[in-house]
Amino acid sequence: MADRFRLMLAQLNPTVGDLNGNAAQARDAWKAGKAAGADLVALPEMSITGYQTQDLVMKPAFINDAVATIEKLAADCADGPVLAVGGPFPDGTKLHNSYYVLQGGKVAAVTHKYFLPNFNVFDEVRLFSRDALQGPVNINGVRVGMPICEDAWYPDVVEAMAETGAEILVIPNGSPYFREKFDFRLNKMVARVVEAGLPLAYLNMTGGQDDQVFDGGSFVLNPGGELAVQMPVLEDAMTLVEFERTDTGWRAIPGEVHVHPDAMEQDYNVMVTGLRDYCRKTGFGKVLLGLSGGIDSAIVATIAADALGPENVRCVMLPSEYTSEASLDDARAVAENLGCRYDFVPIAEGRQAITSTLAPLFEGTEPDLTEENIQSRLRGLLLMALSNKFGEMLLTTGNKSEVAVGYATIYGDMAGGYNPIKDMYKTRVFDCCRWRNANHRPWMKAPEGEVIPARVISKPPSAELRPDQKDSDSLPDYPVLDAILQILVDEDGSIEDCMAAGFDRVDAKKVEHLLYISEYKRFQSAPGPRLSPRAFWLDRRYPIVNRWREQS
Incomplete structure (x- = not known):
């Protein structure tokens, strides 16, 4: 025996x-x-x-x-x-x-x-x-x-x-x-x-x-x-x-007995691992992304550089007349800090050509969201052209808050093959940037130190598609939005649950409405690593056509 x-x-x-x-x-x-x-x-x-x-x-x-x-x-x-x-x-x-x-x-x-x-x-x-x-x-x-x-x-x-x-x-x-x-x-x-x-x-x-x-x-x-x-x-x-x-x-x-790292480090490692293996297993050696000067594209660029090495990441700034000097400076700083290639591709000339082409059809109408989305879709077109020409997979950069409420342009900034931060709420993205600036591990291929400038983290988020635009013009402030989404999405809660947690009914109903009408966008969105038990796609499957709304 x-x-x-x-x-x-x-x-x-x-x-x-x-x-x-x-x-x-x-x-x-x-x-x-x-x-x-x-x-x-x-x-x-x-x-x-x-x-x-x-x-x-x-x-x-x-x-x-x-x-x-x-x-x-x-x-x-x-x-x-x-x-x-x-x-x-x-x-x-x-x-x-x-x-x-x-x-x-x-x-x-x-x-x-x-x-x-x-x-x-x-x-x-x-x-x-x-x-x-x-x-x-x-x-x-x-x-x-x-x-x-x-x-x-x-x-x-x-x-x-x-x-x-x-x-x-x-x-x-x-x-x-x-x-x-x-x-x-x-x-x-x-x-x-x-x-x-x-x-x-x-x-x-x-x-x-x-x-x-x-x-x-x-x-x-x-x-x-x-x-x-x-x-x-x-x-x-x-x-x-x-x-x-x-x-x-x-x-x-x-x-x-190995000591496991904390939840933030594991989340970050999962995003790096998810992107690295998605590229390796699908045959992509290089990636590119639009680098706007904002926090979301900054963390995605950092994840990509950590996953694949800075030499395999192309960062592209595509400015319009609404792009601030601060954004131009911040985007370049992120790319240089990481050691990634940085390309500068203004969209003004292309946008003017599209505007002129559509002018006879748009005659008699006022500029609105349509013109804003043209900018985003033009950027998507240019980035996909670079992807096709150089065989680099395009990354999208929408966080879970934006994915939830559809604060993104389909066929524009949603264009791409993979989204590393798809299951990370905006408020956690801020924390993640601070964590990465303060921590470096052997499995990270990008440089250590403050790769994401403090101003990128502290400035008010903006899509910069019109003068003086801020995300808070269209959405509740992110701490409020994310807390409501946590109830409605992650906990399958109700409007009444949101109100019991201290949130305004008008805000909760608005978020609920945006959540449901954005289903068709999520259905066509890029995959991204699952960080929570209620990630969009297989964890939460809702019909695209859905007329039900909570009546409370």
Whole structure:
């Protein structure tokens, strides 16, 4: 009977659809585990296909390729430790989200996910089938239970595995980030080890996939809930965990416990990681953005420089007659502080040409929002021309407050492929800029220090599309707007809830109205990294046509 069990946890970053690349990643982890004397090398949920695959997993050809990739991986890893990887498992007319145990050159066992999440960003009920509750897998004489992700959030699956002889629990996950989620995960897993009396290894993947960023932070708990090992967040890592048999059962020998950074640093790292991986996985090496001299474009430029390196970021100032000297100076200062390329492209001549072209049709009308939006759309046209010519992905720069109420021009400043701050409210953008000026980390590729001038942070926000324009002319002040949006969007609250929190009914109704009528803009907006449990897109899905309004 074995008295020691060595588990290699491989907290890695797969790419959706890159079956060969993901298998190579698994093979490298297996080799590292073999060199370290591991009994089992474990990778996260759906590690062969990447996660989330969404409807890609419904294509029979994709399923066949994934299964063939897993079978080849088993043959390649025959002589050494057991390898466990996540992937789809076809079962007649059913399809399972499964965890494959590869041993001796073949698939030795498969565990199927039982609880299929169907909330927030997850649609697994329409993609997969559940199977009967299963027991543990025998690995070198040790019975290892392998509940998959959601299966460990409820007692049933763990209880069934414990009752059928599990001695150690290994839980592969594809759990995407939202702010302060780690404590929620930890509390759930502590409940499982207390109930089952078994040690537990929680293994999460890393990396960005579209709007989601998987933040790692894998950990190991001993019976009673004691934290034995904690891996870093937002970082690929492998760690060898040793378990020993004691008179009271198996226990993990305490190892390194990484201290996780605070919520602001994690948010910033998620935005950097999301952009970096979106570019890497879609094939873009360079990005560009319109740099206005305002706070939103300044933080997006900084995120881009930190993610890709300043040499891969083009900042473009596109001034009109309404652009202030302060904005011109501030935009140049941000680009120079970061070390990014800075281009100056005035729009006055192009705007005049468009105005002249439309003049016969607009005769007899007064200038209004139409003329303001022409400026924004002309900037979008010019930026997209640069994107096409030089193969640089255009970034948009609207914060969550603007995205919520439609304070952006569709086909204008909303044009682009990715928005790093899409899920960050304006008031938090201010805090984020101050944080970045005061902090620098090894994973940041841009210079340290005050890269965003203090004046950019302190001056009143303005779109500068007409003389003396301020955002507060059209919207409640951002602290008020963001607090109302927090109630209406993040908490699914009501107008009455806004009033109970001390906000004016007129302001709350205005924000509600803008929120609903802007749905069509969000439907066409660029993706961006999810920072909260109620990010726009998969977390909050509303109809574009919607005549309902709260009557209170």
